Amino acid sequence: QKEVEQDPGPLSVPEGAIVSLNCTYSNSAFQYFMWYRQYSRKGPELLMYTYSSGNKEDGRFTAQVDKSSKYISLFIRDSQPSDSATYLCATNMNRDDKIIFGKGTRLHILP
Amino acid sequence: AAGVIQSPRHLIKEKRETATLKCYPIPRHDTVYWYQQGPGQDPQFLISFYEKMQSDKGSIPDRFSAQQFSDYHSELNMSSLELGDSALYFCASSLTGIHEQYFGPGTRLTVT
Numbered sequence: 001q002k003e004v005e006q007d008p009g010p011l012s013v014p015e016g017a018i019v020s021l022n023c024t025y026s027n028s029a030f031q032y033f034m035w036y037r038q039y040s041r042k043g044p045e046l047l048m049y050t051y052s053s054g055n056k057e058d059g060r061f062t063a064q065v066d067k068s069s070k071y072i073s074l075f076i077r078d079s080q081p082s083d084s085a086t087y088l089c090a091t092n093m094n095r096d097d098k099i100i101f102g103k104g105t106r107l108h109i110l111p
Numbered sequence: 112a113a114g115v116i117q118s119p120r121h122l123i124k125e126k127r128e129t130a131t132l133k134c135y136p137i138p139r140h141d142t143v144y145w146y147q148q149g150p151g152q153d154p155q156f157l158i159s160f161y162e163k164m165q166s167d168k169g170s171i172p173d174r175f176s177a178q179q180f181s182d183y184h185s186e187l188n189m190s191s192l193e194l195g196d197s198a199l200y201f202c203a204s205s206l207t208g209i210h211e212q213y214f215g216p217g218t219r220l221t222v223t
Contacts, residue, residue, distance in 0.1 A: 042216060042217070043216045045214070046214075096142055096161070097167070099144075099154075099203075100156070102153060103152070
């Protein structure tokens with residue numbers, strides 16, 4: 001079993017819709033949680049990170065972590081075609097540790 | 112803002128050849144990480160360096176070695192290349208105590 005599970009999609013939604021992306025993880029020792037966006041043939045781009053449980057908002061993006069259920073979410077409001085990419089959830093135990101990624105969800109925003 | 116630089120961006124090698132991938136971290140970043148991403152896969156951690164010393168090791172084959180130099184750039188050396196080594200190789204850098212790892216554009220290695 002992978003330490004971080006993520007539905008690979010693809011997920012297709014119309015422009016302007018709210019997108020919900022989710023992951024689960026198995027190790028309760030994970031403390032830091034991240035979302036990376038990766039366009040085809042490009043490097044992962046850090047979108048959001050949170051420490052422990054809670055919510056964090058940045059513009060159209062909201063990250064949620066529920067450590068009691070080991071569940072990580074990313075919400076994208078007012079989705080745009082430029083949001084079409086693969087979204088990778090990720091986690092690690094301590095600062096400066098290696099990152100463990102989910103397999104990524106391919107998202108398509110339809111104009 | 113300056114980003115992580117990787118070179119070369121594309122590399123084609125034959126089986127049993129060697130390859131060297133280079134990574135130049137964001138200025139002032141002291142920690143470098145190497146990840147391998149196979150086709151349709153998530154990035155897998157290979158190795159990391161802090162202040163020129165190896166800080167962690169993941170699923171890196173014995174045929175691979177890496178080091179970090181005094182200017183903080185890092186090189187990943189890959190020998191006896193196999194077809195299965197074909198992948199995207201990412202370098203990421205961070206500043207100790209600051210959480211974010213910033214990824215470079217990657218080197219696409221194709222072994223034929």
